[in-house]
Amino acid sequence: MKTLIKAVALLAGAVSIAVLSGCESASATKEEGFKGTLNVVSQTAVAAKASSTGIAALAAIPANPPIPSDNKQSDAKVELGKLLFFDPILGGDASISCASCHEPSQGWAWAEDFSRGYPGTVHWRNSQSIMNSGYYPGSSWANSVISLEKQALSAAKAAVEGNGENDIMEARMALIPEYRKRFNEVFGDEYPIISNAWRAIASFERTINQTDTPIDRYLKGDKKALSEQQVRGKAVFEGKGNCIQCHNGALASDMEMYNIGVPPAKRWEEDGLAQITFRFELYAKGSNEELYRTAKADPGAYFRGKNKWDLGKFRTPSLRYTMYTAPYMHNGAFYTLDEVVDFYNKGGFDEDNRTTGWPKTKSKLIKPLGLSDDEKADLVAFIESFSGDEILMDKPDLPDYAPMFTLEELKEAKK
Ligand code: HEC
Numbered sequence: 506m507k508t509l510i511k512a513v514a515l516l517a518g519a520v521s522i523a524v525l526s527g528c529e530s531a532s533a534t535k536e537e538g539f540k541g542t543l544n545v546v547s548q549t550a551v552a553a554k555a556s557s558t559g560i561a562a563l564a565a566i567p568a569n570p571p572i573p574s575d576n577k578q579s580d581a582k583v584e585l586g587k588l589l590f591f592d593p594i595l596g597g598d599a600s601i602s603c604a605s606c607h608e609p610s611q612g613w614a615w616a617e618d619f620s621r622g623y624p625g626t627v628h629w630r631n632s633q634s635i636m637n638s639g640y641y642p643g644s645s646w647a648n649s650v651i652s653l654e655k656q657a658l659s660a661a662k663a664a665v666e667g668n669g670e671n672d673i674m675e676a677r678m679a680l681i682p683e684y685r686k687r688f689n690e691v692f693g694d695e696y697p698i699i700s701n702a703w704r705a706i707a708s709f710e711r712t713i714n715q716t717d718t719p720i721d722r723y724l725k726g727d728k729k730a731l732s733e734q735q736v737r738g739k740a741v742f743e744g745k746g747n748c749i750q751c752h753n754g755a756l757a758s759d760m761e762m763y764n765i766g767v768p769p770a771k772r773w774e775e776d777g778l779a780q781i782t783f784r785f786e787l788y789a790k791g792s793n794e795e796l797y798r799t800a801k802a803d804p805g806a807y808f809r810g811k812n813k814w815d816l817g818k819f820r821t822p823s824l825r826y827t828m829y830t831a832p833y834m835h836n837g838a839f840y841t842l843d844e845v846v847d848f849y850n851k852g853g854f855d856e857d858n859r860t861t862g863w864p865k866t867k868s869k870l871i872k873p874l875g876l877s878d879d880e881k882a883d884l885v886a887f888i889e890s891f892s893g894d895e896i897l898m899d900k901p902d903l904p905d906y907a908p909m910f911t912l913e914e915l916k917e918a919k920k
Pocket residue numbers: 590595601602603604605606607620621622623628630631632633634635638641643644645646647653656657658660661665666667706
């Protein structure tokens with residue numbers, strides 16, 4: 506109980522900061538002038554052709570993600586974005602960077618059920634990989650953010666993520682000569698402007714892609730790219746398993762929202778800090794009193810329009826790179842692909858027969874599949890064909906602070 510009280514006090518602090526600074530992502534995003542052009546561009550670029558059944562076929566991924574017209578790529582911008590992605594100065598207490606939760610050696614995500622959070626909190630959702638995120642028409646489990654630029658902004662400012670303040674983050678960059686030089690070269694800024702930091706980070710993320718996987722090679726005509734087992738798994742995926750219904754096109758995702766029956770996080774029953782962060786998020790996202798007090802499961806897409814039919818729905822995730830991004834689902838409910846396949850095979854129930862906390866919205870498309878052990882193994886082998894080699898990256902050397910003027914210059918200026 507003692508730890509719970511301590512946690513309440515800690516989070517109460519975080520809540521008041523969050524409320525004061527208005528750092529909930531929805532309000533934060535209004536401040537910047539991004540056009541969100543990516544939304545439109547990428548939908549056309551990755552939209553797969555619907556087949557005669559109305560369901561899109563799997564497709565090879567294009568070599569590069571779409572680039573929004575208001576944020577063109579350049580080598581210098583990507584290089585700057587890389588530094589900023591790894592640099593903890595873009596956060597509240599300068600201890601946590603994008604890479605802290607999107608760690609290259611953990612699948613560019615965080616290998617726990619819930620993501621780590623801003624110091625003093627845990628997150629309430631699983632950290633998503635940023636691999637191939639440039640191809641997505643929207644970001645996050647609930648598809649609630651429309652461009653990578655806005656995602657970077659809301660991540661750096663959201664209370665349980667970066668919890669940063671614009672003016673402080675700008676001041677920190679201004680005190681680092683290397684950033685002054687680089688922002689000037691890339692954007693013409695006299696002093697680094699925060700919205701340009703989000704542009705640079707988004708440009709960097711658009712270079713973190715995996716396009717050469719066994720499934721891509723296979724779909725481009727190399728019939729040897731998949732093993733015999735994987736070819737059998739593909740047949741299950743497109744047939745008896747009906748995974749293709751939602752995991753289709755070049756991303757193996759239709760980018761639509763469904764409640765597939767993922768059970769509520771067990772961790773909320775055991776971990777006081779996680780429970781408190783969950784309540785805080787319900788509050789911050791504008792829950793009514795009843796939902797705030799009684800919700801036992803993540804309402805998901807509900808917060809986009811507060812419609813009851815969206816309760817418990819999440820975006821179909823891409824299956825690309827999933828060999829490296831365990832645990833799976835919005836709350837990290839499953840640690841292996843075998844568990845995921847067992848869950849689908851039972852019609853959206855876990856090994857303890859638990860299912861979604863929002864049974865009314867559970868998709869009718871999810872039903873018991875009757876797969877044999879061999880079919881399940883084939884299916885897992887096939888999902889692995891959406892991943893190529895692991896893509897790693899060392900943390901770059903980060904530039905240092907330096908005084909903006911010498912004591913002599915200060916004395917001179919004061920005369
Ligand atoms: C404290 C952990 C944390 C930090 C710090 C963090 N993220 Fe995230 N990120 C997450 C979590 C958790 C999600 C899923 C959020 C959700 O769905 O509500 C996410 C989602 C994303 C996505 C969406 C991916 C997809 O599949 O749609 C992108 C892109 C992203 N983050 C980029 C960033 C960038 C850029 C930064 C730094 C400015 C950052 N993140 C900082 C935890 C973090």
